[in-house]
Amino acid sequence: AQSVTQLGSHVSVSEGALVLLRCNYSSSVPPYLFWYVQYPNQGLQLLLKYTSAATLVKGINGFEAEFKKSETSFHLTKPSAHMSDAAEYFCAVSAQRPGTALIFGKGTTLSVSS
Amino acid sequence: GAVVSQHPSRVICKSGTSVKIECRSLDFQATTMFWYRQFPKQSLMLMATSNEGSKATYEQGVEKDKFLINHASLTLSTLTVTSAHPEDSSFYICSASRATGDSPLHFGNGTRLTVT
Numbered sequence: 001a002q003s004v005t006q007l008g009s010h011v012s013v014s015e016g017a018l019v020l021l022r023c024n025y026s027s028s029v030p031p032y033l034f035w036y037v038q039y040p041n042q043g044l045q046l047l048l049k050y051t052s053a054a055t056l057v058k059g060i061n062g063f064e065a066e067f068k069k070s071e072t073s074f075h076l077t078k079p080s081a082h083m084s085d086a087a088e089y090f091c092a093v094s095a096q097r098p099g100t101a102l103i104f105g106k107g108t109t110l111s112v113s114s
Numbered sequence: 115g116a117v118v119s120q121h122p123s124r125v126i127c128k129s130g131t132s133v134k135i136e137c138r139s140l141d142f143q144a145t146t147m148f149w150y151r152q153f154p155k156q157s158l159m160l161m162a163t164s165n166e167g168s169k170a171t172y173e174q175g176v177e178k179d180k181f182l183i184n185h186a187s188l189t190l191s192t193l194t195v196t197s198a199h200p201e202d203s204s205f206y207i208c209s210a211s212r213a214t215g216d217s218p219l220h221f222g223n224g225t226r227l228t229v230t
Contacts, residue, residue: 036221043120043207043223044158090157094219099146099211102219106157 002027002093006105014113019078021108023065023091026072033074034092034102035065044090050074052096061085086112117141118210120222127198127229135193135225137208144210147191148219149183152205161206164191198229 007022025031032051036044048059055067065076074091088109092102117140127133137147145166150158162178164170164185172178180202182194191210195202205226209219 041205041224041226044221101148101160101163102209103160104150104158 002029002031002095002103004091004093004103004105006089006091006108008108009106010109010111012111012113013081015083016080019063019076019081019085019110021076021089021091021110023074023076023105024072025074025091025093027093027095030096032094032096033065033067034094035059035063035074035076036090036092038088038090038107047076047089081110081112083112083114086110118144118208118220118222120208120225122225123223124226125228127227129199129229130197132194132196133198133227135195135206135208135227137191137193137210137222139189139210139220142210142212143188144191144212145188146211147185148209148211149181149191149193150207150209152207152224154205158207161193195227198227200229203227203229 003026005024034049035047038044047063048057050057050067058064063078088107090107091105094100094102119138121136147164149161151161152158160173161176162170162172164183166185166188170183185191205224207224209221211219
């Protein structure tokens with residue numbers, strides 16, 4: 001069984017500040033891990049994914065995440081927040097097998113103030 | 115990159131009617147497609163997994179007779195909400211997976227269903 005816990009349903013930062021969105025996973029098999037962003041009434045856009053290669057994964061829009069097996073974590077970071085980063089962020093886990101479904105966390109709403 | 119097209123983006127229907135939502139993979143063959151449901155301010159919940167040419171596998175608690183899934187070709191899966199009720203109002207999102215490799219699932223832009 002797999003699950004994802006996103007700590008903090010809402011995170012607020014100032015423009016230019018560090019963004020840190022937390023994700024812990026539980027998986028009985030080696031996982032793939034993903035971060036997606038969703039804007040209102042839209043689908044999901046993949047930010048980055050961990051697929052057992054490098055533990056530090058760089059994604060789009062300046063985001064990155066580090067897979068830490070010892071902590072079962074996959075936190076998302078960005079050094080400097082931009083107003084356009086305000087959105088809903090989902091962490092997801094799947095088995096390391098092509099064509100398996102993603103299991104999503106409950107999401108974190110990121111607000112960015114000027 | 116791979117694109118998944120979902121249609122319609124919005125639909126309003128009357129209670130008791132049926133609504134069909136289409137999910138197409140535009141530039142790859144999707145042997146497996148997934149249907150998710152998202153209530154306002156909540157996460158995506160997996161409803162069912164459909165494999166081309168076979169019956170869909172539904173998650174626990176999802177009524178298979180109410181949410182009919184057809185995956186007749188490698189590029190098209192449809193979700194039909196039968197006898198819709200206001201509680202079925204939600205955001206439905208499909209995703210498609212290539213047959214091989216570690217490619218991530220590709221998501222459609224979702225369908226906002228409102229049942230009046």
